[in-house]
Amino acid sequence: MRTIRLIAALAALAPGLLQAADSPALETAVAEYRTLPREYRLDGIVEAVNRTTVSAQTQGRVEEITFDVDDYVEQNTVVARIKDTEHRAKVAQAAADLKSASARLLQAREEFERIKGLYARKNVSDSAMDKATADLAAAQAELDSATARLEQAQEQLDYTQIRAPYSGIVTHRHVEVGETLSPGQPVMTGISLDQLRVIVDVPQSAIASVRREPQARVYLPDGERVETDRITVFPFADLGSNTFKVRVELPEGTPSLFPGMFVKTGFVVGVKDELVVPRAAVARRSEVTGVYVLTDEGHLILRQVRLGRELDDVVVVLAGLNAGERVALDPIAAGVAIKTQAEARRAAAENGHD
Template sequence: MPSNPRLRRLATLALLLFSHIAISNATDAGSNDADPSQDPTSTTFATTEVRYRVVPKEYRLDGVVEAIHRTTVSAQTSGQVEEILYDVDDFVEKGEVIVRLRDTEHRARLAQAAAELRSASAQLEQSRDEYARIQGLYQQQNVSESAMDQAEADLESAEARLEAAQANLEQAQEQLEYTQIRAPYSGIVIRRHVELGEVASPGSPVMSGISLEELRVIIDVPQSAIPAVRERGEINIYLPNGEIAEPSRITVFPFADLGSNTFKVRADLETNTEGLFPGMFVKTAIVTGDKEALTIPSAAVVYRSEVTGAYVVSDDGRIHLRKIRTGSSLDGEIVVLSGLSPGERVALDPVAAGVALKRQAEANRQDRQDG
């Protein structure tokens, strides 16, 4: 560095001027290599055209979900309620014991029937031996024909007593089994009809339950829509999670209600349909024909609080958030009832479109400030 102060100042000014030129050149080079996506009017996301599509023409109605299996289990023998193993809202597997009755008397009857069976079996053996002895003597003509007939009658009587004893034993075993009341299918207990200590008699209700595995929807259909149900047999069930279920079987009742002139239609659902419970209301749609409607992919729809919209991209690349009104959904697309026109393009990635719209708004605001 020069020792002269003037020379030092000149050297410092020259160094600052060189640094400013270098920074300006670097800035210009960076501007030339900038990402074109920084252009607020450029769209780097995919778009699709709003178009007409043939969709089903639907007749919307409310339906009520009910369980196919809804049963009240009753006692089949008499006895005092000794144990209650399940209560309301409990899930029960098929074949599980839900209530036990006192079985002391039934076990005594079973023991008595078993003793009678042993006695009848012993009498049969004795009658068989006697019959064989009399038959041998009869062949030697040492006994009369009447004695032979009596031996044969005694053998038949012993065999009948044995059969009766076996039947009594089976009945006693069955009555003993009835003291353990079991669930006829897997389901949920919805009502309990007995208390501990009560005496249950044959036919008295014990518990009521339903199965959630097999459900159906009951729909009251106006008579004008019944021909479509009979001919096309297409009904869509809109589930709470937004999915659409198709019935496995549709049954149309052959008569109309006198008060409302509606036909009852029963739509059986597939096994283990999730999100439905007996008593719920669900939206149903009876397909009555076909129609053309504007549709866009479901991914293009934007939900902002209570507003439903889509990002519309114009030919010059400008982006606008347009409020729309939507209808039914089908195969990944949603019917647009209003807000869009055929031929317009909408963004398939609302997140990227939202970022671009914000960048576009900032560029417009900057232009206004510069102007």
């Protein structure tokens, strides 16, 4: 009888707190309406911003492939090598031509200076001076041509080492060792997971709101969400579906996402007053989702509710609860309190029967 009187007294004195026998105070919160962003949710597909197929830029036989599918490659790392014997020979030949052209230019310059001195003293004709000038210009042009050929040969030699343009993961390998490549032939395809974006097809009826308020929320598989205002709306609709393609840029390093995954994407299209309760108040018992409601009489009851979307630390209640009702913030402690109440009522009934 003393336990029953204690529970009743606590419920009457503090409707916001309920304390069962030998248990701590039970915190509660009030279900209330809040002005929340109104979302238009659609399915989107994750894709990598950086997706590249590295191709051969010179001809030759594949001598080595250093990475395979699913390997991580650092930027500027060699992913494949082409046999470079012929290219090294061309570099050596171009270097020899450059050396020869330099010698001829030196000789032409010395001859020009000699003829120039004689011409100043009127010891040679105008034609001799013109010839010396032309020979010097030709030697200079030959040197420039030899320099360009050497640079080209060195560049072709560099092309025999095919490098990764950025850090990423190999997704496809298009060649095998021993194959002969030609310029433009694909060698390896890779993607970077550092920069991702979501592609969403938005119906024509909603595209005006998306343009007006460029804000989006991408819901990750682990339950978290990412907010961004970096949105690009394509300026034309698809002829078959009458939808506009919208590209949502994700922050760099967003976890739990990989290209090709489906994700829920919500676009903010206004605001709406919705009934919410703290997320901590929600109790899930097998297939039942509910909250523990504290009645005006100070009793706890488990009320089944239908929930909507979650925002930060609150969850939207679609049905089963009214504004102003008080819910327990600790479902486990509330379950213990209900059990204590039931035992107290049973004891009271037995005492009354006696």
